[in-house]
Amino acid sequence: MRLTNQLGTIIKTFAPATIANLGPGFDILGLALEKPGDIVEAKIIPKKKVIISEITGDKGKLPRDSKKNTAGIAAREVLKLLKTKKGVEIKLHKGMPLESGLGSSAASAIASAWAVNLLFGKKLFKKELLPACLKAEKLAGGGEHADNVAASLLGGVVLIRSYEPLDIISLDYPKNLFCVVVTPELTLSTIKARKVLPKNVSLSQVVQNSGNVAALVTALERKDFDLLGRALNDEIIEPIRAPLIPGFYKVKQSALSSGALGCSISGGGPSIFALTQNLKEARKIGKEMRRTFLTEKIKSKTYISKINSVGAKEVK
Amino acid sequence: MRLTNQLGTIIKTFAPATIANLGPGFDILGLALEKPGDIVEAKIIPKKKVIISEITGDKGKLPRDSKKNTAGIAAREVLKLLKTKKGVEIKLHKGMPLESGLGSSAASAIASAWAVNLLFGKKLFKKELLPACLKAEKLAGGGEHADNVAASLLGGVVLIRSYEPLDIISLDYPKNLFCVVVTPELTLSTIKARKVLPKNVSLSQVVQNSGNVAALVTALERKDFDLLGRALNDEIIEPIRAPLIPGFYKVKQSALSSGALGCSISGGGPSIFALTQNLKEARKIGKEMRRTFLTEKIKSKTYISKINSVGAKEVK
Numbered sequence: 001m002r003l004t005n006q007l008g009t010i011i012k013t014f015a016p017a018t019i020a021n022l023g024p025g026f027d028i029l030g031l032a033l034e035k036p037g038d039i040v041e042a043k044i045i046p047k048k049k050v051i052i053s054e055i056t057g058d059k060g061k062l063p064r065d066s067k068k069n070t071a072g073i074a075a076r077e078v079l080k081l082l083k084t085k086k087g088v089e090i091k092l093h094k095g096m097p098l099e100s101g102l103g104s105s106a107a108s109a110i111a112s113a114w115a116v117n118l119l120f121g122k123k124l125f126k127k128e129l130l131p132a133c134l135k136a137e138k139l140a141g142g143g144e145h146a147d148n149v150a151a152s153l154l155g156g157v158v159l160i161r162s163y164e165p166l167d168i169i170s171l172d173y174p175k176n177l178f179c180v181v182v183t184p185e186l187t188l189s190t191i192k193a194r195k196v197l198p199k200n201v202s203l204s205q206v207v208q209n210s211g212n213v214a215a216l217v218t219a220l221e222r223k224d225f226d227l228l229g230r231a232l233n234d235e236i237i238e239p240i241r242a243p244l245i246p247g248f249y250k251v252k253q254s255a256l257s258s259g260a261l262g263c264s265i266s267g268g269g270p271s272i273f274a275l276t277q278n279l280k281e282a283r284k285i286g287k288e289m290r291r292t293f294l295t296e297k298i299k300s301k302t303y304i305s306k307i308n309s310v311g312a313k314e315v316k
Numbered sequence: 317m318r319l320t321n322q323l324g325t326i327i328k329t330f331a332p333a334t335i336a337n338l339g340p341g342f343d344i345l346g347l348a349l350e351k352p353g354d355i356v357e358a359k360i361i362p363k364k365k366v367i368i369s370e371i372t373g374d375k376g377k378l379p380r381d382s383k384k385n386t387a388g389i390a391a392r393e394v395l396k397l398l399k400t401k402k403g404v405e406i407k408l409h410k411g412m413p414l415e416s417g418l419g420s421s422a423a424s425a426i427a428s429a430w431a432v433n434l435l436f437g438k439k440l441f442k443k444e445l446l447p448a449c450l451k452a453e454k455l456a457g458g459g460e461h462a463d464n465v466a467a468s469l470l471g472g473v474v475l476i477r478s479y480e481p482l483d484i485i486s487l488d489y490p491k492n493l494f495c496v497v498v499t500p501e502l503t504l505s506t507i508k509a510r511k512v513l514p515k516n517v518s519l520s521q522v523v524q525n526s527g528n529v530a531a532l533v534t535a536l537e538r539k540d541f542d543l544l545g546r547a548l549n550d551e552i553i554e555p556i557r558a559p560l561i562p563g564f565y566k567v568k569q570s571a572l573s574s575g576a577l578g579c580s581i582s583g584g585g586p587s588i589f590a591l592t593q594n595l596k597e598a599r600k601i602g603k604e605m606r607r608t609f610l611t612e613k614i615k616s617k618t619y620i621s622k623i624n625s626v627g628a629k630e631v632k
Contacts, residue, residue, distance in 0.1 A: 026519075028527040161531035161547060162524070169531060169543065200516035203342075206525065206552070208478070211344040213526045214533045215477035215485060221537055227485065231477060236522070 010043045011118045015111035015312045016155070017096050017303070018103035019179065020147035020267040023232040024212035028160045030103075030151030033179055034305035036096035037152075038107040039315065040071060042088050042115035049087040050075045057094030062108075070136040074109035077132030078116040082123060088116055097301075099187040101267035103148030109136035110152040114312035126153050126312070130166060148267065155311030157220055173307055174223040178282040180260070182251065182289040183271040184300040188244055193268025196240050205236050225261055225277055232262025232275065245270045247296035254292040258285040279304070326359045327434045331427035331628045332471070333412050333619070334419035335495065336463040336583040339548040340528035344476045346419075346467030349495055350621035352412035353468075354420070355631065356387060356427035358404050360435050365403040366391045373410030378424075386452040390425035393448030394432040398439060404432055413617075415503040417583035419464030425452035426468040430628035442469050442628070446482060464583065471627030473536055489623055490539035494598040496576070498567065498605040499587040500616040504560055509584025512556050521552050541577055541593055548578025548591065561586045563612035570608040574601040595620070 016037040022029040045051065050066040066072025071092045079087065090112055098104050113129045113136075133149045150158040150168050161167040201209075215231035218224070242248040245265065251272055255263040259281050260274035272289065276282050286302035293300040332353040338345040361367065366382040382388025387408045395403065406428055414420050429445045429452075449465045466474040466484050477483040517525075531547035534540070558564040561581065567588055571579040575597050576590035588605065592598050602618035609616040 025526065025530070027523045028530065159527065159530050159534065161527045161543075163527075167527075167531075167546060169534060171534065197519060200518055201522050202516055203513060206517055206522055207343045209522065210341065210526060210529045211475065211477045211479075211483075214341070214344065214475050214529050215483075217530045218475065218485060218487065218533050218537060221534060227477075230483060 013115040018151040030147035032308035039093040040111035054091040070109040071112035073136035074113040101271040106148035229261035329431040334467040346463035348624035355409040358431035370407040386425040387428035389452035390429040417587040422464035545577035
């Protein structure tokens with residue numbers, strides 16, 4: 001019987017970590033990494049509900065209740081979109097640290113949403129899944145921020161032109177751009193990282209920031225590394241969040257001294273990212289950033305990858 | 317004698333009007349028009365001074381003192397850069413209304429600076445003249461705003477990534493983009509238009525504006541008219557300056573209803589610009605905008621042109 005076959009099928013998906021903001025692009029730019037990322041295994045169950053039967057890699061920190069976990073909420077929302085009377089059982093394997101500024105909650109939501117969509121015959125396009133994943137992200141981040149979600153789902157570099165209506169543009173970018181991400185052994189909740197944000201910004205800061213963000217997208221589209229380095233410059237959010245990350249400026253300086261094009265905070269932090277043009281340099285930069293964190297007595301983990309061009313995908 | 321020849325040579329230059337801001341690009345984007353523009357005639361004089369011997373087209377409103385007129389100040393600054401012991405006599409022919417939001421003071425400065433540079437053998441590149449013209453503009457606008465100056469000098473569409481250091485990027489743009497500029501018979505001084513500006517803007521406005529400005533430059537570079545229309549959207553400065561222009565929203569609406577991709581205030585106003593993809597539509601839009609101003613009992617003048625790719629140039 002077809003139903004039996006469906007019930008037996010297990011779909012396994014991967015959704016990547018992401019760098020939100022990218023310096024001057026607060027809440028509007030996101031970039032997908034090749035690693036790390038989350039994996040979801042899912043299968044159809046006959047009853048219309050979402051069961052999270054297992055979570056690994058979270059040190060027991062994430063809620064198992066499907067109404068309180070981004071993977072669960074995203075699955076529930078996608079089932080609604082699919083107008084099905086069936087449900088899903090999911091297992092979530094966290095492949096990245098929580099609350100590290102790498103879009104952990106978004107990756108779980110995206111991997112789950114994509115798995116559910118595949119289970120039911122890939123009826124929805126990726127962009128159609130965005131509202132479901134945003135709803136999940138809202139729970140985790142205290143607001144709807146599409147930069148992580150859209151980058152993890154679609155891959156590449158995304159620009160959120162508008163939230164209402166949601167208007168997301170996939171930017172072009174240099175294929176030989178390497179991302180170095182250093183995640184210190186600190187946690188910094190998205191909610192805390194958002195609490196320190198200024199309510200208002202001076203008009204001169206707006207001018208400065210607009211100039212940099214416009215130049216940054218131009219640099220990405222043109223593959224102009226020199227301009228990319230000059231434009232990766234945020235003087236609104238970075239100075240405010242930097243004190244939440246001990247040693248931030250030292251680590252940033254060590255990245256720039258090692259040849260990074262630019263360096264800033266990934267999402268709400270505490271992860272710090274740097275961009276560079278080749279793998280050898282990326283490794284050197286990562287090593288120096290990690291070493292600098294150690295002088296502050298902070299251990300850290302380094303991820304080096306190109307930009308992920310695929311986003312959420314099925315894995316075997 | 318060589319000197320006699322030099323003294324006898326008259327150089328005539330044209331510098332175009334410009335649309336600053338371009339919607340969400342407050343103080344960072346500028347676009348050069350093919351018309352209108354200012355003309356400067358200049359010749360070398362043996363004594364190290366700047367004489368403005370004639371100004372036409374200004375209805376007697378501009379100061380003849382070379383220290384108080386942007387054309388005069390720019391000429392003086394360029395002479396300093398050239399380290400010459402000679403001076404210049406200049407005649408300024410205003411080809412556009414003053415205080416209309418079309419970069420009138422910048423065009424005078426640029427035409428003058430370019431004429432002086434040509435008189436002395438074109439020793440300086442255009443970008444080297446920028447600081448001199450900015451100094452002149454500062455006098456007129458109550459601040460250093462490079463958007464008009466850079467666009468008038470370099471032509472095309474310019475992005476000011478940074479003011480300190482000055483970093484100007486010439487953007488690519490669709491060659492079949494038409495600008496419709498409607499200048500009402502009202503004057504609005506740059507100083508007045510800047511007085512109404514907010515000191516601070518909310519972070520959510522920053523997100524919205526950054527998204528639009530990043531999308532706008534992407535649209536220009538990609539020649540994506542659809543995205544251009546969606547991105548030409550400013551909810552920070554336009555609502556504040558709109559009340560200074562009677563009938564603004566009606567005129568804007570008439571432009572959009574006639575098929576304009578987008579419409580906003582040119583510079584500090586009161587000129588209003590609209591963008592469209594072909595000449596026929598441009599004429600229709602201009603006619604409707606002018607007609608709408610008339611329902612407010614305001615006469616206006618329309619300029620229709622492509623984007624000026626040359627900027628300041630010698631004319632015969």
